[in-house]
Amino acid sequence: MSKATDTFPRQFARTQRLTLGEPRNIVVSPDGMRVVYCRSLGGSDSVNSLYVLDVTTSVETCVADMIALQAINGSSGDSQIDTAAEKARRERAREGASGIVGYSCDQQVLNAAYCVAGKLFVTNLVTAKTQQINTSEAVFDPRISPNGKHIAYVRDGKLCVCDLTGTETIVATESQPNVEVTWGQAEFVAGEEMGRQRGFWWSPDSASLAACRVDNSPVAMTWIGDPANPETQPRQHRYPFAGTKNADVSLHIFNINSNNNTTDRIDVQWKQSQFEYLTTVQWTSNGLIVALQNREQTKLEVCAVDTSTGALSTIQTETDEHWIDLVAGSPTLLEDGRLAMCCERNGVRALTVGDHVVTKSDTQVRSIITTTPTSIYFAANPITDPTVLHVMRCALPDLSVFALTDERGVHTASVGGNTIVIRSATLHEKRTATRVNGAHEIPNNAETSLVTPNVTLHRVGANKIATAIVMPRDHDGSPLPILFDPYGGPHAQRVVSASGAYFASQWFANQGFCVVIADGRGTPGRGTQWEREVHHDLATKVLEDQIAVLHELPNLVPCADTTRVGIRGWSFGGYLAALAVLRAPEMFHAAVAGAPVTKWDLYDTHYTERYMGNPQVHPEDYESTSLVAHAHLLKRPLLLIHGLADDNVLAAHTLQFSTALLHHGKVHELLALSGVTHMTPQEVVAENLLLHQLQFLQRHLAN
Incomplete structure (x- = not known):
C-alpha cells in the first residue's frame, strides 16, 4: 500500500512506475497444470521470488x-549484480528489479x-526444493536442458555446461584469452534493437547446443566515465555507430555426450558479408532454423540448418524496398513442418503459415505469442484502432482465426496445454489483472496509483492521429497551458x-496542464505505409503530426491555451521535444528533452540505418534531421x-548539442545525471x- 507521506512522484519512483x-x-507447463511466475512481496519491494500456481486447486x-x-547466502535485498554481462543484459531489457528476474524451465516445467548475484540455483517446481550449484565464478543467463539434467550458462565469456552436482565442462572458449570475444552472449545491437537477448540454445533432445561467437573487436571503442x-x-x-562496423557474429553447434563432454563442433555456414545480422535462432523437434538479415x-x-554439416537451405525469403521489421516470435517452425511468420501483406502485417496469408487486411499482427x-497464439489490433491489443488464436491445421479477448485494452497471454493466462490492462482499472x-x-501486489487518469482518446485531423487528452480532475474550465x-x-x-x-501525464495535468499525447506517422499499429512515412526522415512528418494535433486542439478542448505550449519527452521523445522548439518555435514555447538523440550518426547501426540508411550514402538525410546542425x-x-552512464543514447548526444547551442549564443539549461543510465530506476x-x-x-509557461 502507498505510504501516508507519499506524493505521486515519490510513489511513481519508489514503485518503479507502479x-x-x-x-x-x-510460464505455463505443457500439461496446463502449473503456472510459474516471478513476483515481489509488495509494490515497493523490488526483490522477486518464484511462485507456482496449481491450476486445479x-x-x-x-x-x-x-x-x-x-x-542462507548472506546477500542483501538488492542482490548485487556481479557480472558486467548481467548488468548489460538488464540495461538492454530495461530491467530495474532484483532477486529472480528471469529463469528457464525444462520441457515439462518441472524444474x-x-x-x-551471479550464483546458480535450481528449484524443483513440484517439491519446492531449491539447491545452489557451486561454480568457480559468477554465471550469466543459465538455461536448463529440456530433459532437466544439465544447465548451460555463460561464465567470463565462456559457454559452460554443468550437471546438477556442479560438475562443469567448458563447451566453448577461445584458445587464447581474448576479452573482445564472447561465447553464448547476444551482441549489443541484438539485445538493444533486434529483441534477441540470448546467445545459445538447447536442442530439444538435450544432446546439443547452438551458440553464438561474438567478436567485438571491429566495433568502435567508447569510454563511459563517472x-x-x-x-x-x-x-x-x-x-x-551508424555507418561503422558491427561485431562479427557466427553460429556453431556443439554436440554433448552423456558425460557432459563436448564431442565436436559444427560451424553454421552463411555469407556474413551478405547477411550481417543473425536475428533469430529456434530449435524445435523439426530442426534448427535461423533468420538472417542484410x-x-x-x-x-529464413533457413533450415543441417545440424550434421552446418549447411543452410532457404525456407522463405522476405524483401522490402524500405525495411523489414523484426517481430517478436517470428519466424517459428510449427510441429507440422510449416513456417509461421509475421509478414507485410496487403498493406498490413499479416500472419502467414507457409504460403497462406491467415489474417485479413483489417488486422495488424503485432507478435506471435507461442505455438502448440x-x-x-498471436497478438493483433484492428487496423482502425491501434490503441488496443488483443490475443488471437489460429487453429491448426485449418487456419481458422478466433479472438480470445474482446474488452478494450491491452492484452497479452501465456499458454500451456488447455490453460491460458491472460494479462489485461484497461482504461477503467488502475492495475493489471492476470487471469487463469x-x-x-493471480494476486497482484502492485500499489494503486495515487492519481486516477482522466483521459479521453480521439482520432484527430486528416490523418486520424491517435491522440490522448489528459485533463486535470474537476477542472473549472479556466484556460490551461498545454503540455505535449x-x-x-x-x-x-x-x-x-x-x-x-x-x-505521469495525469500528475502533470493535475498541476494545471492540458496534457496531449499523439502517435503520429511512423508509430506502430496503423499498417505498412503509416510506419514507412518516416523513411530517410525521422523529423519532418513526425513533427508535422504533433503540430496538426495542436491546430485541432481548441476544437476538442476549448480551454486549452495555444499561446502557452510545452513539450517533454525521453529518448526519441526527447529528440522530438527539442526538434519542436527548433523547427516550430511559434507553436511550442518550452521543451524538456531527456536523453535525446541529437545526431543520428551517433546512434547505433541497426536502429538508425533501418530508417535513415547508411550515413556515408545519405549524409544529407542525417544533416537535415540533426539537432546539432x-x-x-x-x-x-x-x-x-x-544520464552520464547512458550506454544506449550516449551522453555525447546532449553534450555536443549543448556545445553547439553555446557556440551560437543560445541560452539553455543542462541537467547531467551522474551514474544514471538510459533508464532512471534510482x-x-x-x-x-x-x-x-x-x-x-511552470516557470516558462506562466501567464
Whole structure:
C-alpha cells in the first residue's frame, strides 16, 4: 500500500512506475497444470521470488523465497549484480528489479534454473526444493536442458555446461584469452534493437547446443566515465555507430555426450558479408532454423540448418524496398513442418503459415505469442484502432482465426496445454489483472496509483492521429497551458487503452496542464505505409503530426491555451521535444528533452540505418534531421537532461548539442545525471526529475 507521506512522484519512483509487485515472467507447463511466475512481496519491494500456481486447486506456492535464499547466502535485498554481462543484459531489457528476474524451465516445467548475484540455483517446481550449484565464478543467463539434467550458462565469456552436482565442462572458449570475444552472449545491437537477448540454445533432445561467437573487436571503442568520481576508471564500451562496423557474429553447434563432454563442433555456414545480422535462432523437434538479415535490412532469409554439416537451405525469403521489421516470435517452425511468420501483406502485417496469408487486411499482427501442436497464439489490433491489443488464436491445421479477448485494452497471454493466462490492462482499472482460464486471478501486489487518469482518446485531423487528452480532475474550465508528452517514434506507442500509460501525464495535468499525447506517422499499429512515412526522415512528418494535433486542439478542448505550449519527452521523445522548439518555435514555447538523440550518426547501426540508411550514402538525410546542425535556430527555453552512464543514447548526444547551442549564443539549461543510465530506476533521481521538469515548465509557461 502507498505510504501516508507519499506524493505521486515519490510513489511513481519508489514503485518503479507502479510495476513492482505484479506477477511477471509467466510460464505455463505443457500439461496446463502449473503456472510459474516471478513476483515481489509488495509494490515497493523490488526483490522477486518464484511462485507456482496449481491450476486445479488455485493454490499458490512460493517455491523459491528470495528472503530465505538471501539469509542462507548472506546477500542483501538488492542482490548485487556481479557480472558486467548481467548488468548489460538488464540495461538492454530495461530491467530495474532484483532477486529472480528471469529463469528457464525444462520441457515439462518441472524444474527452473536461475541466477541471483551471479550464483546458480535450481528449484524443483513440484517439491519446492531449491539447491545452489557451486561454480568457480559468477554465471550469466543459465538455461536448463529440456530433459532437466544439465544447465548451460555463460561464465567470463565462456559457454559452460554443468550437471546438477556442479560438475562443469567448458563447451566453448577461445584458445587464447581474448576479452573482445564472447561465447553464448547476444551482441549489443541484438539485445538493444533486434529483441534477441540470448546467445545459445538447447536442442530439444538435450544432446546439443547452438551458440553464438561474438567478436567485438571491429566495433568502435567508447569510454563511459563517472565525472562525479574522478578516481574511477572509465568503462570501455564497444558501440556500433551508424555507418561503422558491427561485431562479427557466427553460429556453431556443439554436440554433448552423456558425460557432459563436448564431442565436436559444427560451424553454421552463411555469407556474413551478405547477411550481417543473425536475428533469430529456434530449435524445435523439426530442426534448427535461423533468420538472417542484410545490413540494409531490406532482405530477410529464413533457413533450415543441417545440424550434421552446418549447411543452410532457404525456407522463405522476405524483401522490402524500405525495411523489414523484426517481430517478436517470428519466424517459428510449427510441429507440422510449416513456417509461421509475421509478414507485410496487403498493406498490413499479416500472419502467414507457409504460403497462406491467415489474417485479413483489417488486422495488424503485432507478435506471435507461442505455438502448440493445435494452435498459433498471436497478438493483433484492428487496423482502425491501434490503441488496443488483443490475443488471437489460429487453429491448426485449418487456419481458422478466433479472438480470445474482446474488452478494450491491452492484452497479452501465456499458454500451456488447455490453460491460458491472460494479462489485461484497461482504461477503467488502475492495475493489471492476470487471469487463469478467465477465472482465477493471480494476486497482484502492485500499489494503486495515487492519481486516477482522466483521459479521453480521439482520432484527430486528416490523418486520424491517435491522440490522448489528459485533463486535470474537476477542472473549472479556466484556460490551461498545454503540455505535449509524446514518444512519437517508430516501434513504440504512447496512446493505448490502458490507464497505466497515463499516470505521469495525469500528475502533470493535475498541476494545471492540458496534457496531449499523439502517435503520429511512423508509430506502430496503423499498417505498412503509416510506419514507412518516416523513411530517410525521422523529423519532418513526425513533427508535422504533433503540430496538426495542436491546430485541432481548441476544437476538442476549448480551454486549452495555444499561446502557452510545452513539450517533454525521453529518448526519441526527447529528440522530438527539442526538434519542436527548433523547427516550430511559434507553436511550442518550452521543451524538456531527456536523453535525446541529437545526431543520428551517433546512434547505433541497426536502429538508425533501418530508417535513415547508411550515413556515408545519405549524409544529407542525417544533416537535415540533426539537432546539432540546427542549434542556431533555438529561440525558446530548453532543458536538456542526460544520464552520464547512458550506454544506449550516449551522453555525447546532449553534450555536443549543448556545445553547439553555446557556440551560437543560445541560452539553455543542462541537467547531467551522474551514474544514471538510459533508464532512471534510482528512486531519488526519478522523483526529483519529475519535480524539476514541472518547475521548469511552470516557470516558462506562466501567464
